Amino acid sequence: MPRPKKYVSRSDLGWGSSPASRADPRSGLVIHYDSTDQGLAGKDHSACLTYWRNTRNFHTGPSRGWADIGYSFMACPHGYVIEGRGLYRTQAAQPGGNSSHYSCTLATGPSDPITPEQINAVRVLREWLMEPDTSIAGTVLGHRDFISTSCPGDKAYRMVQDGTFAKAPDDSEGDDDMPQHRRFEKSGSQTLEPGKWASLAFDSRHDGETGEFYAVVGVEEKEGAYYDVSVGVVLEGVTPGAEVQIRATEYEPDGDGGWKIARNRPQNSPVHQGGMAHFTYSWKGNLAKGRRVRFRIAQFGESDAQVTSATTDVFYWPR
Numbered sequence: 001m002p003r004p005k006k007y008v009s010r011s012d013l014g015w016g017s018s019p020a021s022r023a024d025p026r027s028g029l030v031i032h033y034d035s036t037d038q039g040l041a042g043k044d045h046s047a048c049l050t051y052w053r054n055t056r057n058f059h060t061g062p063s064r065g066w067a068d069i070g071y072s073f074m075a076c077p078h079g080y081v082i083e084g085r086g087l088y089r090t091q092a093a094q095p096g097g098n099s100s101h102y103s104c105t106l107a108t109g110p111s112d113p114i115t116p117e118q119i120n121a122v123r124v125l126r127e128w129l130m131e132p133d134t135s136i137a138g139t140v141l142g143h144r145d146f147i148s149t150s151c152p153g154d155k156a157y158r159m160v161q162d163g164t165f166a167k168a169p170d171d172s173e174g175d176d177d178m179p180q181h182r183r184f185e186k187s188g189s190q191t192l193e194p195g196k197w198a199s200l201a202f203d204s205r206h207d208g209e210t211g212e213f214y215a216v217v218g219v220e221e222k223e224g225a226y227y228d229v230s231v232g233v234v235l236e237g238v239t240p241g242a243e244v245q246i247r248a249t250e251y252e253p254d255g256d257g258g259w260k261i262a263r264n265r266p267q268n269s270p271v272h273q274g275g276m277a278h279f280t281y282s283w284k285g286n287l288a289k290g291r292r293v294r295f296r297i298a299q300f301g302e303s304d305a306q307v308t309s310a311t312t313d314v315f316y317w318p319r
């Protein structure tokens with residue numbers, strides 16, 4: 001992955017190259033926070049730049065007296081990576097690891113949220129630093145792994161420990177012309193009672209998230225989207241000769257915290273052989289704001305059948 005698309009460089013900030021001494025940190029990335037709540041997630045991105053300038057003034061001022069801002073980078077709640085000392089510089093952020101690891105602050109306090117965009121910014125930064133030029137190890141640590149400190153706060157440290165920051169980024173960040181892509185997979189089996197429609201439940205996502213996913217479009221699209229989805233499903237235990245149907249269904253909020261069917265997309269009836277069915281279908285459509293798309297599936301045999309695996313690729317163009 002090249003330099004993050006959402007990147008604020010030192011020259012964007014009007015800063016020259018960092019006067020800090022040269023280093024070639026290779027051992028990983030260290031996460032930091034601000035010990036005081038900053039509320040940046042609720043403010044415009046310009047507040048992040050003001051914060052960053054103030055931090056540099058503080059770090060180079062009389063109370064710290066450092067050569068430059070202490071950190072290599074900041075990952076802001078709006079999803080930007082903001083350059084501090086940048087590449088190939090010793091830092092002042094984490095004594096014990098200042099020349100062996102890069103540093104990244106979230107600029108959050110104990111009660112500030114850590115936004116999904118911010119998490120993605122750390123992931124994008126990590127992948128970029130792992131490229132051949134800098135080739136850091138993929139290890140992500142917290143400041144408290146070096147010395148006794150509250151940094152990076154309990155919330156962020158849990159994410160350090162559970163591998164949240166070390167996952168692959170959503171590389172569609174900030175690019176509106178290109179279709180965005182998601183993939184959902186199902187490896188656990190799902191029982192289909194005869195003659196009953198069921199929503200297909202996926203259990204993992206391209207970014208490593210696991211859970212129970214029904215909606216494949218519409219979860220994060222705030223203004224609706226044009227979508228193009230395809231799905232492959234394997235069924236076992238279908239009564240020979242029985243019909244199997246799959247459809248993409250758009251749902252909208254029912255006004256009561258749940259979802260109701262807004263419209264069914266055309267359905268298909270794949271032919272199966274010997275009780276096993278493997279089929280692939282695709283749909284395209286314009287999803288209205290607030291709606292979601294699920295796959296629903298039914299089999300019309302004499303007894304229960306199982307969906308044993310499914311994969312869907314989803315391309316969408318947010319409006």
Ligand SMILES: [Zn+2]
Pocket residue numbers: 031032033093143151152
């Ligand atoms: Zn720290």
Ligand SMILES: [Zn+2]
Pocket residue numbers: 044045046048049076077078079080
């Ligand atoms: Zn920001």
